Amino acid sequence: MxxxxxxxxxxxxxxxxxxxxxxxxxxxxxxxxxxxxxxxxxxxxxxxxxxxxxxxxxxxxxxxxxxxxxxxxxxxxxxxxxxxxxxxxxxxxxxxxxxxxxxxxxxxxxxxxxxxxxxxxxxxxxxxxxxxxxxxxxxxxxxxxxxxxxxxxxxxxxxxxxxxxxxxxxxxxxxxxxxxxxxxxxxxxxxxxxxxxxxxxxxxxxxxxxxxxxxxxxxxxxxxxxxxxxxxxxxxxxxxxxxxxxxxxxxxxxxxxxxxxxxxxxxxxxxxxxxxxxxxxxxxxxxxxxxxxxxxxxxxxxxxxxxxxxxxxxxxxxxxxxxxxxxxxxxxxxxxxxxxxxxxxxxxxxxxxxxxxxxxxxxxxxxxxxxxxxxxxxxxxxxxxxxxxxGRFDADGFLTLTDRSKDVIISGGTNIYPREVEEALLTHPQVFEASVIGQPHPEWGEEVVAFIVQTGEDLATADLDDWCKAQIASFKKPKRYVFVLELPKNSYGKVLKTSLRAQLADGQPAGLASGVNDDERV
Missing domain, CATH: 3.40.50.12780 (ANL, N-terminal domain)
Structure with a gap:
């Protein structure tokens, strides 16, 4: 019908x-x-x-x-x-x-x-x-x-x-x-x-x-x-x-x-x-x-x-x-x-x-x-x-979600997919590696955080913002950039996003080459 x-x-x-x-x-x-x-x-x-x-x-x-x-x-x-x-x-x-x-x-x-x-x-x-x-x-x-x-x-x-x-x-x-x-x-x-x-x-x-x-x-x-x-x-x-x-x-x-x-x-x-x-x-x-x-x-x-x-x-x-x-x-x-x-x-x-x-x-x-x-x-x-x-069910049939097996970020009720953001970032000539994860946010649920390994001179976050805006929807661009010397990886070369999340949760990202904005580079 x-x-x-x-x-x-x-x-x-x-x-x-x-x-x-x-x-x-x-x-x-x-x-x-x-x-x-x-x-x-x-x-x-x-x-x-x-x-x-x-x-x-x-x-x-x-x-x-x-x-x-x-x-x-x-x-x-x-x-x-x-x-x-x-x-x-x-x-x-x-x-x-x-x-x-x-x-x-x-x-x-x-x-x-x-x-x-x-x-x-x-x-x-x-x-x-x-x-x-x-x-x-x-x-x-x-x-x-x-x-x-x-x-x-x-x-x-x-x-x-x-x-x-x-x-x-x-x-x-x-x-x-x-x-x-x-x-x-x-x-x-x-x-x-x-x-x-x-x-x-x-x-x-x-x-x-x-x-x-x-x-x-x-x-x-x-x-x-x-x-x-x-x-x-x-x-x-x-x-x-x-x-x-x-x-x-x-x-x-x-x-x-x-x-x-x-x-x-x-x-x-x-x-x-x-x-x-x-x-x-x-x-x-x-x-x-x-x-x-x-x-x-x-x-x-x-x-x-x-x-x-x-x-x-x-x-x-x-x-x-x-x-x-x-x-x-x-x-x-x-x-x-x-x-x-x-x-x-x-x-x-x-x-x-x-x-x-x-x-x-x-x-x-x-x-x-x-x-x-x-x-x-x-x-x-x-x-x-x-x-x-x-997730898990209780004895009365109520389902509680415990985590997501996928890496999707939900910000403001909208799905943001890290791979898409990473691909946009990696087309920038000064970005060597990028890994994107979600960080809990009190208002939006999660916000997008990008870990960046850069090549050459310091890279301005405003430049990365403009680069992303030219390729993907504005709401998908990272709200925070963390510049690191290298990304943690397993023996197969896969980036360990669990490690990145743990670093953010601890408030001390390891191997920092620079902070979350131009004023916090170290």
């Missing part, structure tokens, strides 16, 4: 219900939302030759038109490729080529140069062509969404691996429908009077969570700032009420800090779903103290979107259970659409309390990696997705 049918049906049943807002200003009712998406789908097919199975990319900040375009793509049986707007155009270009996208929609229509891979070309979301296509659509031209098989590609989500190259995760209509259905069972009820707020990027988890709110006929709110602003969220909560939104732990921390200073106790906020990185127990306790029991937790991956484990508001806020503290430190229990196990290296189930790799099987697990059978075979074994995360 085509997921766009949910919008089609809601447009018929709740035509006058507010569907899209920019801040408090109404952008579209559900009848208008469905009509515009239908018109966009028809325009994609007639003007640009987009059809079933074709890929259409969206590379822009959050905006009300994002959802109209997303559903317009699904309406005609094509697949959406949401690209993180914070990526460098060069990185987005790689995704477009790998996905063989026929079209990319951007905020300005002038993000990419003219050498996009044929037949892909760029269109401005608010450009005359798209605006006119919607404005000129006639009421009698409206048609329901085309049929789509459950196993058809709906959302091609690009996530990176330890190789540093992004991999396209194939999420089907069935995957996403089960994800959305499970939400109401395991995470939080979905109410027609909800205001689903998009303060986190719609290309990721926040955007994935649109489907259940469309089905319920709730209103979707895009902040005027197009991002996360605690003062704005407070104002929207007070003006609209029943705000529900997904937030990375660093966003929760910023909101709680603002609330404590402003004397804001969370009026108008119904539920905050946190995930995408570790939420430290002390931060969660402070959040509950300041804003009350408004928090639900999810743990998932792009390969099993938003659906591995969860804790509802009742579970997170419960104080009357003898294991309340340990449960809050966990990531909850298996969601109802999946099986979750902790296994050893031979895929044998670990005993209760024993640490092993977390694996998951069920209706939300991806259909595979886009045109990458080797990576798919390595990630999915006998139907079980190997998450690369280490």
């Amino acid at each position: 085509n997921l766009a049918n949910w919008l089609h049906q809601t447009g018929l049943v709740r035509p006058g219900a507010p569907a899209l807002r920019s801040g408090t200003q109404l952008h579209a009712t559900y009848a208008e939302f469905a009509f515009r998406s239908s018109a966009i789908g028809r325009w994609l097919g007639a003007r640009h030759g987009i059809g079933k199975g074709d890929r259409v990319a969206i590379f822009t900040r959050n905006c009300p038109e994002y959802l109209e375009i997303l559903y317009g793509v699904l309406w005609i049986g094509a697949a959406v490729v949401p690209i993180n707007h914070k990526l460098h155009p060069r990185e987005a270009d790689w995704i477009l080529r790998n996905a063989e996208a026929k079209l990319v929609l951007t905020g300005t229509g002038a993000v990419f140069s003219d050498d996009l891979p044929s037949p892909c070309h760029e269109i401005a979301i608010n450009g005359a062509e798209l605006v006119q296509a919607v404005a000129c659509a006639q009421p009698d031209s409206y048609r329901p969404p085309v049929p789509a098989e459950d196993g058809a590609l709906a959302w091609l989500f690009y996530t990176s691996g330890t190789t540093g190259r992004p991999k396209g995760v194939i999420l089907t209509h069935h995957n996403l429908r089960m994800m959305a259905t499970t939400y109401a069972l395991d995470v939080d009820p979905v109410l027609p009077q909800d205001h689903s707020l998009y303060a986190a990027p719609m290309s990721h988890g926040a955007g994935l969570y649109n489907f259940q709110f469309v089905r319920a006929g709730a209103c979707h709110v895009i902040p005027e700032s197009r991002g996360f602003d605690p003062t704005e969220i407070q104002a929207l909560g007070e003006a609209l009420g029943n705000l529900v939104f997904f937030a990375a732990p660093t966003m929760v921390k910023r909101l709680v800090s603002h609330a404590a200073r402003a004397g804001f106790s969370g009026e108008g906020i119904r539920t905050i779903i946190y995930g995408g990185g570790p939420m430290y127990t002390a931060d969660l306790e402070e959040a509950l103290r300041v804003l009350g029991p408004k928090f639900a937790q999810i743990y998932g991956q792009g390969e099993s979107p938003m659906t591995i484990t969860a804790m509802s508001r009742a579970m997170v806020g419960a104080d009357d259970h003898p294991n309340a503290a340990s449960r809050r430190a966990s990531v909850g229990i298996a969601q109802s659409c999946v099986e979750v196990r902790v296994v050893d290296a031979q895929m044998q189930e670990a005993a209760t309390g024993e640490v092993g790799e977390v694996v998951v099987r069920g209706d939300t697990v991806m259909a595979g990696y886009w045109r990458n059978p080797e990576a798919t075979a390595a990630a999915v074994v006998d139907g079980w997705l190997k998450t690369g995360d280490l």
Whole structure:
């Protein structure tokens, strides 16, 4: 079944219900939302030759038109490729080529140069062509969404691996429908009077969570700032009420800090779903103290979107259970659409309390990696997705994550992959060796630290910053550089990142040739 049918049906049943807002200003009712998406789908097919199975990319900040375009793509049986707007155009270009996208929609229509891979070309979301296509659509031209098989590609989500190259995760209509259905069972009820707020990027988890709110006929709110602003969220909560939104732990921390200073106790906020990185127990306790029991937790991956484990508001806020503290430190229990196990290296189930790799099987697990059978075979074994995360179950089925077997850095809820940063640094003529790790950070969860072995004269950190900005997204560049005489390695020549982490934890990196900035060279 085509997921766009949910919008089609809601447009018929709740035509006058507010569907899209920019801040408090109404952008579209559900009848208008469905009509515009239908018109966009028809325009994609007639003007640009987009059809079933074709890929259409969206590379822009959050905006009300994002959802109209997303559903317009699904309406005609094509697949959406949401690209993180914070990526460098060069990185987005790689995704477009790998996905063989026929079209990319951007905020300005002038993000990419003219050498996009044929037949892909760029269109401005608010450009005359798209605006006119919607404005000129006639009421009698409206048609329901085309049929789509459950196993058809709906959302091609690009996530990176330890190789540093992004991999396209194939999420089907069935995957996403089960994800959305499970939400109401395991995470939080979905109410027609909800205001689903998009303060986190719609290309990721926040955007994935649109489907259940469309089905319920709730209103979707895009902040005027197009991002996360605690003062704005407070104002929207007070003006609209029943705000529900997904937030990375660093966003929760910023909101709680603002609330404590402003004397804001969370009026108008119904539920905050946190995930995408570790939420430290002390931060969660402070959040509950300041804003009350408004928090639900999810743990998932792009390969099993938003659906591995969860804790509802009742579970997170419960104080009357003898294991309340340990449960809050966990990531909850298996969601109802999946099986979750902790296994050893031979895929044998670990005993209760024993640490092993977390694996998951069920209706939300991806259909595979886009045109990458080797990576798919390595990630999915006998139907079980190997998450690369280490954890343990308690006797009540609550999963606690203990570490990550991969070196991914999660900063502000966004994955940063060290190999990608290292490759950018190593192209600098004065960088001989580089190794990148994450260091705990009180606000962002982790920050990127690069250990550098340089050649020749002293290298300015500002030069390295500029070098990285020219090749990768700004948020990925190191926040700290540690210049060393050599990198610790094992007998096979592999850099020992565990040793680098230990040195940072001790506060005394060994073999320092220079400090973390130009003023601390020794």
